[in-house]
Amino acid sequence: MATAFHNLSDYDPTTVPNASNMKFGIVVSEWNENITGGLLEGAIETLKKHGAKDENIITKLVPGSFELTFGASQFLKNTDVDAVIILGCVIKGETPHFDYVCAGVTQGITDLNRTSNKPVIYGLLTTNNMQQAIDRSGGKLGNKGDECAITAIKMINFFGV
Template sequence: MATKDLSAYDINSVPSAENMRFGVVVAEWNWEITSALANGAVDTLKKHGATDENISVKYVPGTFELPLGGQYFAELDNVDAVILLGCVIQGDTRHFDYICEGVTQGTKDLNLKYNKPFIFGVLTTNNEQQALDRAGGKLGNKGDEAAVTAIKMVALQQSFK
């Protein structure tokens, strides 16, 4: 269980996102949770200087489709990083395991194939309350954390140029 506020970070440790372009892919499944993650991510990107014109948000049916949505950004849009936002809640079957494994592997593969940051902003929780706690509830918002990670990873990549 997370023991820290996902939205808590040193604001001064985050570079400016003023000249960075971001793709955000949001799963429609568990919409109450994923829309909150998306709002957190977009708000955090803007707080650090990203403009509306440099943030593109697209939607996929479920969490399993996030990597393909991310690949579309890599191939069809000029973005510096892609944030993948979804939520998988444990059920009574192994479906949870297959979805989590697939999206995790897919995200890793995208990072390496395209040599750009694809940020894993997927909640994998035991129940809905744990997800709500991490989507703007008492444990902050994983979308905020994903946005900060995206900004820092783009800055890191740019530092090598």
């Protein structure tokens, strides 16, 4: 369903498992930090709301969205997190750079999910303009960070942790 018809922060909290025994890695792009900061805030607040402990939420910054895949792969290789959430924002510009970055990150995260035994949650906003990004990072359409946190909890619980 298109986000325009669904608030990213709407969900039934009774369907979300308790996250008190779960450990999360969050990789956040510094590019468009006015947007990614809101995504990060939403994700952390939602994880805590469902029982995640501060010490079980590890956040690392990468310079841009293209580096999210590397950051996620390093979390998987070097930590004992149960899931990794990637948060970034790419806004369409005048060149095809948008297409390459979005395709590269999407394929990279898909590959990590295919080859890892831990879920990597896709939280890359790919918008046509800044207003669309604002609307999806805590604005009128909710917060993609909330949605990613809920997805991470549910995917960790997929086979039970």
